[in-house]
Amino acid sequence: MSDNPLLPHLxxxxxxxxxxxxxxxxxxxxxxxxxxxxxxSQPGQFAFVSAFGLGEAPFGIANAxxxxxxxxxxxxxxxxxxxGLHELGEGDIVGIRGPLGNWFPMKKFKGxxxxxLGGGIGGAPLRPVIQYVLDHRSDYGNLTILWAARRPDLLxxxxxxxxxxxxxxxxxxxxxxxxxEKWNHNVGLITGLLERVxxxxxxxxxxxxxxxxMIHFVTKMLQEKMGFAPKNNYVTLEARMHCxxxxxxxxxxxxxxxxxxxxxxxxxxxxxxxxxxx
Amino acid sequence: xxxxxxxxxYWLISQDELDTWLDGLAHAQALTLVAPREISGVVVYxxxxxxxxxxxVFTRPVLSVKGVFFPPTERxxxxxxxxxxxxxxxxxxxxxxxxxxxxxxxxxxxxxLDSLFLDTNPVDSFYLRRRENTTLIGMACDELGPTCFCTxxxxxxxxxxxxxxxxxxxxxxxxxxxxxxxGRFLIPGGEWIETNINPKTALSAGQFQVPKKGKWPxxxxxxxxxxxSERCLSCRACAYVCPTCRCFAIRDERLSRGExxxxxxxxxxxxxxxxxxxxxxxxxxxxxxRLRNRFYCKFYYYPMEYGLGAxxxxxxxxxxxxxxxAGVDITEVFSDMEGSV
Numbered sequence: 001m002s003d004n005p006l007l008p009h010l011x012x013x014x015x016x017x018x019x020x021x022x023x024x025x026x027x028x029x030x031x032x033x034x035x036x037x038x039x040x041s042q043p044g045q046f047a048f049v050s051a052f053g054l055g056e057a058p059f060g061i062a063n064a065x066x067x068x069x070x071x072x073x074x075x076x077x078x079x080x081x082x083x084g085l086h087e088l089g090e091g092d093i094v095g096i097r098g099p100l101g102n103w104f105p106m107k108k109f110k111g112x113x114x115x116x117l118g119g120g121i122g123g124a125p126l127r128p129v130i131q132y133v134l135d136h137r138s139d140y141g142n143l144t145i146l147w148a149a150r151r152p153d154l155l156x157x158x159x160x161x162x163x164x165x166x167x168x169x170x171x172x173x174x175x176x177x178x179x180x181e182k183w184n185h186n187v188g189l190i191t192g193l194l195e196r197v198x199x200x201x202x203x204x205x206x207x208x209x210x211x212x213x214m215i216h217f218v219t220k221m222l223q224e225k226m227g228f229a230p231k232n233n234y235v236t237l238e239a240r241m242h243c244x245x246x247x248x249x250x251x252x253x254x255x256x257x258x259x260x261x262x263x264x265x266x267x268x269x270x271x272x273x274x275x276x277x278x
Numbered sequence: 279x280x281x282x283x284x285x286x287x288y289w290l291i292s293q294d295e296l297d298t299w300l301d302g303l304a305h306a307q308a309l310t311l312v313a314p315r316e317i318s319g320v321v322v323y324x325x326x327x328x329x330x331x332x333x334x335v336f337t338r339p340v341l342s343v344k345g346v347f348f349p350p351t352e353r354x355x356x357x358x359x360x361x362x363x364x365x366x367x368x369x370x371x372x373x374x375x376x377x378x379x380x381x382x383x384x385x386x387x388x389x390x391l392d393s394l395f396l397d398t399n400p401v402d403s404f405y406l407r408r409r410e411n412t413t414l415i416g417m418a419c420d421e422l423g424p425t426c427f428c429t430x431x432x433x434x435x436x437x438x439x440x441x442x443x444x445x446x447x448x449x450x451x452x453x454x455x456x457x458x459x460x461g462r463f464l465i466p467g468g469e470w471i472e473t474n475i476n477p478k479t480a481l482s483a484g485q486f487q488v489p490k491k492g493k494w495p496x497x498x499x500x501x502x503x504x505x506x507s508e509r510c511l512s513c514r515a516c517a518y519v520c521p522t523c524r525c526f527a528i529r530d531e532r533l534s535r536g537e538x539x540x541x542x543x544x545x546x547x548x549x550x551x552x553x554x555x556x557x558x559x560x561x562x563x564x565x566x567x568r569l570r571n572r573f574y575c576k577f578y579y580y581p582m583e584y585g586l587g588a589x590x591x592x593x594x595x596x597x598x599x600x601x602x603x604a605g606v607d608i609t610e611v612f613s614d615m616e617g618s619v
Binding site: 002003007008054056076091093211212242243250254256277278 | 495525582
């Protein structure tokens with residue numbers, strides 16, 4: 001057994017399918033008994049996925065570990081590594097390193113209402129949060145999901161909306177910037193939807209993931225217009241990373257490293273940083 | 279890595295004895311001797327095959343000693359692809375190495391890298407092996423370069439801390455001090471004359487008032503950084519020569535058909551695309567943001583992230599000042615920052 005933390009486990013792709021425009025769903029089964037730590041990965045953690053020969057990149061783990069031994073990812077084709085991953089099919093081997101980073105304190109959220117705000121591919125690391133709440137439904141109050149994308153064909157996990165809606169005290173609100181002729185949900189930015197939904201502030205925490213600019217305006221609205229305390233607004237941040245273990249220096253946000261001090265922060269912590277995440 | 283120096287011993291040796299010793303180390307089959315060596319007109323720490331290769335005159339090598347432990351490019355593993363099969367092969371550095379002529383600022387730099395690669399989990403497998411297999415023989419500075427300022431950041435030209443053996447020039451001879459078990463192991467038995475001379479020299483490098491760690495946050499949004507960085511070319515030479523800049527990139531390179539290697543190589547936060555993410559978002563877009571990050575890393579971020587206490591991550595070697603083509607001078611920041619807005 002290697003002691004090298006930069007050596008990935010090998011994993012086999014057991015499911016690969018188109019999920020949205022240029023976004024694929026990948027399900028990985030780790031080989032040779034590797035990656036035991038994934039069995040207890042927590043909602044919000046991430047992992048590096050290797051397209052061997054092209055490199056590796058970090059992605060939010062998209063499933064709750066309690067749902068099974070496999071690891072899910074939703075990956076948009078944007079660069080060299082993601083293009084390489086999109087070219088792979090079922091049976092192909094990838095590398096997996098993780099689980100890395102901190103997580104949403106789901107136990108601490110017990111008894112609270114949750115508002116989950118996902119923008120585009122930013123919905124991927126929120127899926128384990130939703131799954132976890134659905135699987136421990138009586139531990140939590142209302143679950144309000146605000147799900148946004150630029151276009152309808154960029155929405156992720158659409159095939160699971162029925163499962164989410166069927167869960168007690170759970171509502172799903174959808175919005176897109178540019179609708180097509182079949183669209184019969186909200187149109188506009190997620191901030192507009194948030195204003196309309198106007199969630200209860202008492203005993204409620206929010207969890208947001210999306211582009212930095214969305215996180216900025218969503219958390220601003222939550223605090224300034226709705227009166228949320230920053231400590232109740234959780235976000236998960238992205239940054240370019242090469243190691244994910246606090247060594248390579250690339251993902252610092254002022255004095256914090258997103259890979260080991262994050263990626264999950266509440267806005268009280270992030271607000272105190274020297275640099276902004278924008 | 280320094281062990282107790284309760285058994286510290288001193289020897290006084292001649293130039294001939296030093297040359298014989300080093301030549302012996304250079305020829306030893308079991309180890310590689312790295313020493314200051316003149317290559318293409320500049321002195322760098324480099325492997326030497328005989329004592330004659332070692333440069334006798336140098337203030338400090340143009341590159342720090344960090345590359346001995348953390349090479350500019352390093353293979354993490356190789357990747358073999360056959361059809362759908364993937365095999366990964368690893369090999370770790372096992373070679374014994376002795377580095378001679380290490381300046382105190384460079385040994386301090388290694389100690390600072392230890393706090394990241396060894397003292398903060400997870401331990402770096404490659405750095406750990408190189409560190410364990412390497413002995414540092416220091417040489418106190420008997421002359422200072424015009425840009426040296428080690429004493430301003432807690433160092434000293436004759437500071438033996440973090441060395442295994444330390445040499446001091448004393449009246450045409452060399453005083454040899456052993457500081458660790460590893461160091462004592464290299465001392466030839468019975469031939470050298472033991473002594474008890476106090477080795478301290480009286481040199482002191484340039485004195486600057488370095489702002490304390492707690493002062494940095496309040497100056498973060500000063501317009502000073504943008505003005506100061508106007509001359510910066512984002513060339514990253516400062517990071518290349520720095521004993522403690524340790525940012526790295528990881529990527530795959532093709533070796534041959536079906537064979538690849540995953541490597542890591544030095545990188546630097548001043549680079550324009552250093553932070554660019556897939557999709558195009560590029561934080562720290564201005565070079566002022568990036569140069570500021572470098573200074574904050576040395577005096578605030580790195581000390582906070584890796585538990586350095588009141589110490590900074592700058593060794594005062596002055597190399598970044600020497601090498602900057604645009605005259606960016608880290609010591610200017612110290613005096614300017616307090617008065618900046």
